[in-house]
Amino acid sequence: MASRTSELVGRVDPAQSFDTDALLRYASANVEGFPQAPTQVTVSQFGHGQSNPTFLMEVHSGSSVKRYVMRKKPPGKLLESAHAIEREFQVLHALGTHTLVPVPKVFCLCIDSNVIGTPFYFMEYLEGRIYIDPKLPGVAPKQRRAIYHATAKALASLHSADVDAISLGNFGKQKNYCKRQVERWAKQYLVSTGEGKSNRNPRMLELIDWLRQHIPLEDSSGATAGLVHGDFRIDNVVFHPIEDRLIGILDWELSTLGNQMCDVAHSCLHYIVDFALDEVQENGGLESTGIPDGVPSLAEYLAYYCSAAGKPWPVVQWKFYITxxxxRGASIFAGVHCRWIMGNASGGHRARHAGKKADAIIETAWAFIQRKSVLPEHPPSDSIAREHMRQSGKELRDHTSSSGGKSVPSLQVQRLRNRLIKFMEDHIYPVENEFYELAQSTERWTVHPKEEKLKKLAKREGLWNLWIPFDSAARVKKVISGGTVNKAFDGLLGAGLSNLEYGYLCEIMGRSVWAPQVFNCGAPDTGNMEVLMRYGNEQQLHQWLVPLLEGNIRSGFAMTEPQVASSDATNTECSIKRQGDSYIINGRKWWTSGAMDPRCKILIVMGKTDFNAPKHKQQSMILVDINTPGVNVKRPLMVFGFDDAPHGHAEISFENVHVPAKNILLGEGLGFEIAQGRLGPGRLHHCIRLIGAAERGMQMMVQRALSRKAFEKFIAEHGSFLSDVAKCRIELEKTRLLVLEAADQLDQLGNKKARGMIAMAKVAAPNMALKVLDMAMQVHGAAGLSGDTVLAHLWATARTLRIADGPDEVHLGTIAKLELRRAKL
Structure with a gap:
């Protein structure tokens, strides 16, 4: 079973005690949010796996209690380069500030030993579960698999950190890592065991020689140099209190830069040797004694990691890495035993037996060297990996459409989706209430400062502009500077995904009204950028597309007009008249989404340049700087009581607006063609986001039904609920497959040939989402209608999309005409 983090503390070891009053004075002055006049302070010490003494501080202030963790160097004489508190703080601060690697937040570092006797730092306390035994006794098989999968993902996540981007490029030497590590730990062992031969194991000296002779050529081993944790194992991570989600990686004392496959091998040691035994013996570990049901084999766990991290199968050098x-483990145990002899060891009675463990591990290493086969030649099949991913609880389901399985996502998309889910859980959902509060305040037409911070973080995590189709990105590269673009600009052009692949990611963003803009994947910006990418010239791309791709500005799309039925675009009355080197625009638009945003700088306006041309050649599109004289933003429009601040939907008048002629898009009379090219992917994005909104509604509905009682029974126990929730699930899954099929047809056949399937998706998705969200609101009762949940806003958005980008009746007409046309063939 797991141990709660709070269960791993006990009394403070007298050898590790410190001046609590001095620490409180320092914390009050330097730790964020630390109570200035606490009424009670309780200090206890963590007793598991801490080479650096670690303490839990419970600080009472009135009726509230705040918990902090303090970690410090041990007192007394220490081995050279050991217990590097300062390096721990440095790497935790960098990862916590700039990445999504799950680490506790650090508050401050004190290197002044005069305060409590040794350097120390404060970090946040993570309430969660720690699994001491890697066999996970008392845990259900399905949960075991999920825990191992989450652990492998976390290791892949920290190995994916760009050390240069987060100012850790000088955190260590990346070359010759294995050679330097062998020499470091050999020296540490010699120092720990003293000068007398009786304190040293000659088999360890032979092992050192074997390692020196088998050091891999790291530049050709396939193991990419990067951030290395140094002691990554399952009992050094914290899981969420109730979810099988990893929330914190602990104990970074040995972190550096180097060969990351050494990290992976260390995380697999429990398959080889049982460190929990009082007398460690070579026993083949979990593999020979039988792997508990649900725990993946070593090869399967390694396949999880390689898939998530994009690393090759390490069979060639695996024997070296494990050995x-x-x-290194033997050297560490020898050091622990040395500190026990010196009287400054952390970990209690376990330190006393550390010397014997060191000797037993040395014998285990030699036994492992003698094995003929230590790893399969090839990783487990993709089907095995996918099976484990499906059973891990929060991973992607394989939704196979009528395209013969084309909608099953690639590993690249699976990794992006997992990162996106984690970003949403860690950064979007927790601040939704703050965004809503600002949007309902007198300052609602301002941008929440956290939004801009989240955008920067999304960029660093590679979750930026994911919507950009490969062909559009290729055209931009070709147009700008003849195809010569720098690396920074190239990084703004997304991940080269198809519409189908993006669908799996767009669905996740749709679970929150606020999420798409954080990833620069929100409407109308995506549609406007798509227009520029497809039809803009080089000057237009430089002036407007690049700032939009960077997320520095936002945009609006001005097409709908109040005085005509804008579902028929040929009804447009706004005039765009050529006069010399300019166009003069006169007209009135409304529902121009995004125009209220203080960051909105550019509008794409659709109007008529020739009222006498053929019906579909009268319209043109032109780029209009929103600050141009004559552009008057009249008012924000409400949608079922929501004005969607700070984004907004504006009514705008154009009164003799003079725009340079070079701002025309593609050419006069081509506006209808551009509109059709824009609306295909845009309509599909709306549909996909609605799938996500419905999924969130399902989740909230079920959670409410399992926790709320009515008439002495949980709502989930009422027969009517069971029937309705099942129908909702059926409708959601049918609609998802339809939308994915539409995305696949858009990729394979193009916008025109896919228009029938897109029209079906455009009708089905809003109606399905309305049904699911209405059911979720009903289960929530009055709360579902209020602003206390996101359900009302999600419902309002879904209802709007039965009209936006064309009402249901228009799309139904398209579907019927195509059906009749097929019947005549």
């Missing part, structure tokens, strides 16, 4: 990890 090195065992050797």
């Amino acid at each position: 090195f990890s065992l050797f």
Whole structure:
């Protein structure tokens, strides 16, 4: 079973005690939010796996209690380069500030030993679960698999950190890592065991020689150099209190830069040797004694990691990596025993037996070296990996459409989706209430400062502009500077995904009204950028597309008009008349989404340049700077009581607005063609986001039904609920497959040939989402109608989309005409 983090503390070891009053004075002055006049302070010490003494501080102030963790160097004489508190703080601060790697937040570092006797730092306390035994006794098989999968993902996540981007490029030497590590730990072992031969194991000296002779050529081993944790294992991570989600990686004392496959091997040591035994013996670990049901084999766990991290199968050098990890473990245990002899060891009675463990591990290493086969030649099949991913609880389902399985996502998309889910859980959902509060205040037409911070974080995580189709990105590269673009600009052009692949990601963003804009994937910006990418010239791309891709500005799309039925675009009355080197615009638009945003700088306006041309050649589109004289933003429009601040939907008048002629898009009379090219992917994005909105409604509905009682029974126990929730699930899954099929047809056949399937999706998705969200609101009762949940806003958005981008009746007409046309063939 797991141990709660709060269960791993006990009394403070007298050898590790410190001046609590001095620490409180320092914390009050330097730790964010630390109570200035606490009424009670309780200090206890963590007793598991802490080479650096670690303490829990419970600080009472009135009726509230705040918990902090303080970690410090041990007192007394220490081995050279050991217990690097300062380096721990540095890496935790960098990862916590600039990445999504799950680490506790650090508050401050004190290197002044005069305060409590040694350097120390404060970090946040993570309430959660720690699994001490890697066999996970008392845990259900399905949960075991999920825990191992989450652990492998976390290791892949920290290995994916761009050390240069987060100012850790000088955190260590990346070359010759294995050679330097062998020498470091050999020296540490010699120092720990003293000068007398009786304190040293000659088999360890032979092991050092073997390692020196088998050091891999790291530049050709396939193991990419990067951030290395140094002691990554399942009992050094914290899981969420109730979810099988990893929330914190602990104990970064040995972190550096180097060969990351050494990290992976260390995380696999429990398959080779059982460190929980009082007398460690070579026993083949979990593999020979039988793997508990649900725990993946070593090869399967390794396949999880390689898939998530994009690393090759390490069969060639695996024997070295495991042997090195065992050797290092023996050296560490020898050091622990040395500190026990010196009287400054953390970990209590376990330190006393550490010397015997070191010797036993040395024998394990030699036994492992003698094995003929230590790893399969090839990783487990993709089907095995996918099966484990499906059973991990929060991973992607394989939705196979009528395209013969084309909608099953690639590993690249699976990794992006997992990162996106984690970003939403860690950063979007927790601040939704703050965004809503600002949007309902007198300052609602301002941007929440956290939004801009989240945008920067999304960029760093590679979750930026994911919507951009490969062909559009290719055209931009070709147009700008003849195809010569720098690396920074190239990074703004997304991940080269198809519409189908983006669908799996867009669905996740649709679970929150606020999410799409954080990833620069929100309407109308995506549609406007698509127009520029497809039809803009080089000057237009430089002036407007690049700032939009960077997320520095936002945009609006001005097409709908109040005085005509704008579902028929040929009804447009706004005039765009050529006069010399300019166009003069006169007209009135409304529902121009995004125009209220203080960051909105550019509008794409559709109007008529020739009222006498053929019906579909009268319209043109032109780029209009929103600050041009004559552009008057009249008012924001409400949608079922929501004005969607700070984004907004504006009514705008154009009164003799002079725009340079070079701002025309593609050419006069081509506006209808541009509109059709824009609306295909845009309509589909709306549909996909509605799938996500419905999924969130389902989740909230079920959670409410399982926790709320009516008439002495949980809502989930009422027969009517069971029937309705099942029908909602059926409708949601049918609609998802339809939308994915539409995305696949858009990729394979193009906008025109896919228009029938897109029209079906455009009708089905809003109606399905309305049904699911209405049911979720009903289960929530009055709360579902209020602003206390996101359901009302999601419902309002879904209802709007039965009209936006064309009402249902228009799309139904398209579907019927195509059906009749097929019947005549």
